[in-house]
Amino acid sequence: MKNLIDKSDKTLDYLSKSDVAYQMTMALSNLNGHYKNEINSYVKELQESILQIEKIKNEISLHEKTLEPQNKTFESLKHDVNYELLLLERLNNTFIQDSKLLTELNSFLEDSKDSGRFYEKKNALANLLSEIKDVEKKVLMKELEKENILLEMKPIVKKIEMLKYKLNEVELEKHFLESTKIHQIAQHENISDQKDESENIDIEEVIDTDVTSK
Structure with a gap:
C-alpha cells in the first residue's frame, strides 16, 4: 500500500513539473512573439x-517648379532695376555738376555775347x-511689377514653408524611430535573452529531476 502511495505521489510530482516546463516554454514563445510584433511595428x-x-x-518640388517662371521674371526685373x-x-x-556750373556762369554768360551758349546749356x-524723370518712372514701374509678382508668389511660398516645417517634423519622428525606439526594442531583446537562459535552466532542472526520479 505504501509503495502504491509513493508511486502515486511521484506521478503527481512529475505531472506538476512537466506542466511548469510547458508553461515556461509558452511564456518564452509569447515573449518572442511580442518581440517580433515590436519589430514588425517598428518596420x-x-x-x-x-x-x-x-x-x-x-x-x-512641384510647388517650386510652379514658381520658376515667376522667379525668373522677378530676377530679370531686379536686374533691370539695378x-x-x-x-x-x-x-x-x-x-548736379552741370547745375553748379550753370549757376556760376549764369551772370557772366547772360551779359556776354555768348548768351546763346548759356541757353543751350540750360536746355541741355x-x-x-x-x-532723369523718365528713368525714375521706369524704376517705379519695375518696382511695382516686382511687388505684384511677390504678391502672386506669396501663397505658394507660404505653402512651401509649411511643407518644409512638416518635413522637418516627420524627419525628427523618423530619427526618433531609428534611434530611441530601436534601442527600446534591443533592450527588450536582452530581457528576452536573459529570461530565455533562466527558463532553459529551470526546464533543464525539471527534466533532470524527472530523470532522477525515474
Missing part, C-alpha cells in the same frame, strides 16, 4: 515615415532733368 512605422517624407519632398538705379545715379551726379540741363 511599418519607419516605412510610413519614409513614404511621407518622399511625398512631402515631391510636393515641395541697372536703372546705376544710370539714375550717374544722371543725377551729372545734373532741362533735357537731362527730363531723362
Whole structure:
C-alpha cells in the first residue's frame, strides 16, 4: 500500500513539473512573439515615415517648379532695376555738376555775347532733368511689377514653408524611430535573452529531476 502511495505521489510530482516546463516554454514563445510584433511595428512605422517624407519632398518640388517662371521674371526685373538705379545715379551726379556750373556762369554768360551758349546749356540741363524723370518712372514701374509678382508668389511660398516645417517634423519622428525606439526594442531583446537562459535552466532542472526520479 505504501509503495502504491509513493508511486502515486511521484506521478503527481512529475505531472506538476512537466506542466511548469510547458508553461515556461509558452511564456518564452509569447515573449518572442511580442518581440517580433515590436519589430514588425517598428518596420511599418519607419516605412510610413519614409513614404511621407518622399511625398512631402515631391510636393515641395512641384510647388517650386510652379514658381520658376515667376522667379525668373522677378530676377530679370531686379536686374533691370539695378541697372536703372546705376544710370539714375550717374544722371543725377551729372545734373548736379552741370547745375553748379550753370549757376556760376549764369551772370557772366547772360551779359556776354555768348548768351546763346548759356541757353543751350540750360536746355541741355532741362533735357537731362527730363531723362532723369523718365528713368525714375521706369524704376517705379519695375518696382511695382516686382511687388505684384511677390504678391502672386506669396501663397505658394507660404505653402512651401509649411511643407518644409512638416518635413522637418516627420524627419525628427523618423530619427526618433531609428534611434530611441530601436534601442527600446534591443533592450527588450536582452530581457528576452536573459529570461530565455533562466527558463532553459529551470526546464533543464525539471527534466533532470524527472530523470532522477525515474
